[in-house]
Amino acid sequence: MGVPPPKPWPDSDPRVDELVNDVIGQVADKWTMLILEVLADHGELRFTQVGRHVPGISQKMLTQTLRQMERDGLVQRTVHPVIPPRVEYKLTELGYSLGEAFCGVWTWAEDNLARIEAARERFDAAKVG
Amino acid sequence: MGVPPPKPWPDSDPRVDELVNDVIGQVADKWTMLILEVLADHGELRFTQVGRHVPGISQKMLTQTLRQMERDGLVQRTVHPVIPPRVEYKLTELGYSLGEAFCGVWTWAEDNLARIEAARERFDAAKVG
DNA sequence: ATTTATACTTACCGTTTGGAGAGTGACCAT
DNA sequence: ATGGTCACTCTCCAAACGGTAAGTATAAAT
Numbered sequence: 001m002g003v004p005p006p007k008p009w010p011d012s013d014p015r016v017d018e019l020v021n022d023v024i025g026q027v028a029d030k031w032t033m034l035i036l037e038v039l040a041d042h043g044e045l046r047f048t049q050v051g052r053h054v055p056g057i058s059q060k061m062l063t064q065t066l067r068q069m070e071r072d073g074l075v076q077r078t079v080h081p082v083i084p085p086r087v088e089y090k091l092t093e094l095g096y097s098l099g100e101a102f103c104g105v106w107t108w109a110e111d112n113l114a115r116i117e118a119a120r121e122r123f124d125a126a127k128v129g
Numbered sequence: 130m131g132v133p134p135p136k137p138w139p140d141s142d143p144r145v146d147e148l149v150n151d152v153i154g155q156v157a158d159k160w161t162m163l164i165l166e167v168l169a170d171h172g173e174l175r176f177t178q179v180g181r182h183v184p185g186i187s188q189k190m191l192t193q194t195l196r197q198m199e200r201d202g203l204v205q206r207t208v209h210p211v212i213p214p215r216v217e218y219k220l221t222e223l224g225y226s227l228g229e230a231f232c233g234v235w236t237w238a239e240d241n242l243a244r245i246e247a248a249r250e251r252f253d254a255a256k257v258g
Numbered sequence: 259a260t261t262t263a264t265a266c267t268t269a270c271c272g273t274t275t276g277g278a279g280a281g282t283g284a285c286c287a288t
Numbered sequence: 289a290t291g292g293t294c295a296c297t298c299t300c301c302a303a304a305c306g307g308t309a310a311g312t313a314t315a316a317a318t
Contacts, residue, residue, distance in 0.1 A: 016239065016242075019242055020235065020238045020239055020242065021159065021162070021163065023238045023241075023242060023245060024162065024234060024235070024238050025159050027238070028157045028234065030150060030153075030154050033150070033153065034150065046294085046295090047294075047295055047296080048294070048295080058276070058277050058278080059277095059278095059295085059296075059297095060276070060277070060278090060297090060298095061275095061276065061277085062296095063295080063296060063297080064276090070252065071248065071249055071252040071253070072245050072248055072249060073244060073245060073247070073248025073249075073251075073252075079295095082285095083283090083284050083285045083286080083293085083294085084284080084285075084286090084292090084293045084294040084295080085283095085284090085293090085294050085295050085296080086294075086295090087294085087295060087296090094241060094244055094245075094248070097237065097241070098234075098237060098241075100233075101233040101234045101236075101237035102233075102234055103233075104229075104230040104231075104232075104233040104234070105153060105157070105227075105230045105231055105233070105234060106149065106153070107230075108226060108227060108230035109149040109152045109153050109156070110149055112152075112223060112226070112227075113148055113149065113152060115202060115223055116152055116201050116202060116223075118202070119200065119201055119202025119223070120200055120201060120202075122202075123199065123200040123202075124200070175264085175265090176264075176265055176266080177264070177265080187306070187307055187308080188265085188266075188267095188307095188308095189266095189267090189268095189306070189307070189308090190305095190306065190307085191266095192265080192266060192267080193306090208265095212263090212264085212313085212314045212315050212316080213262085213263045213264040213265080213313095213314075213315080213316090214263090214264050214265050214266080214313090214314085215264075215265090216264085216265065216266090
């Protein structure tokens with residue numbers, strides 16, 4: 001099998017690595033990515049609308065993730081002081097750029113789904129036999 | 130005669146999304162990415178060598194993550210039947226391609242570290258004041 | 259006989275995650 | 289007066305995560 005030779009990674013500074021790992025760890029979780037996708041697709045949405053587009057998310061996780069994304073500067077939260085309350089969320093420029101960066105992983109996963117499933121079946125079969 | 134729906138994102142099929150989310154969720158965790166980086170940097174390494182390059186990882190997590198990566202077809206595990214045991218790990222082609230896909234997120238995080246930290250400080254300051 | 263080395267595996271256990279569901283506040287419609 | 293709406297917030301609880309430490313197998317070295 002022709003595996004390409006080890007390519008040097010763009011960065012090796014341990015301090016930067018740590019910060020980057022931290023950022024990625026926070027940013028690359030399930031709900032964050034799903035919400036990122038929803039907002040990239042639909043533009044500006046209200047709280048419950050975002051929730052409707054993310055099947056299976058609980059109110060707690062929706063609030064929590066949206067807050068974290070706001071804190072990180074990925075989404076902009078706009079509160080309209082009316083009753084009943086109206087709060088709208090949309091991606092910032094930073095949020096969009098993250099979406100684009102993630103696009104690579106996303107499409108990688110799409111492109112290689114079959115390969116991964118095949119590898120898993122092979123592995124599990126070998127374990128039994 | 131429908132208005133063309135705004136669709137900057139590559140995919141919207143819920144079934145594919147679910148699978149992709151699943152794959153990304155498993156693949157995009159802290160230890161997996163760190164090991165991916167290490168193996169991309171160093172080529173083929175033994176168990177303890179990988180561990181030495183991933184500061185803070187426990188034996189348990191090292192074994193577990195390596196196993197999962199093997200199952201997903203990301204790393205190839207080679208056992209040399211000698212005593213004491215000698216087991217070597219290296220990335221497969223699939224593993225390399227994932228590394229490259231993640232590279233985008235990695236560099237995004239590097240490029241935007243300052244912006245994120247600034248956003249956080251702004252957010253936290255606003256919360257206090 | 260005991261130690262050493264490697265690559266695990268297992269048991270235990272504290273920490274964290276995250277879901278369910280109830281509560282809140284303010285105003286409008288009935 | 290009661291109920292409905294919206295965007296949360298809070299509490300309780302079960303499950304998952306992940307670290308520590310001990311155990312396993314084997315053969316060579318002391």
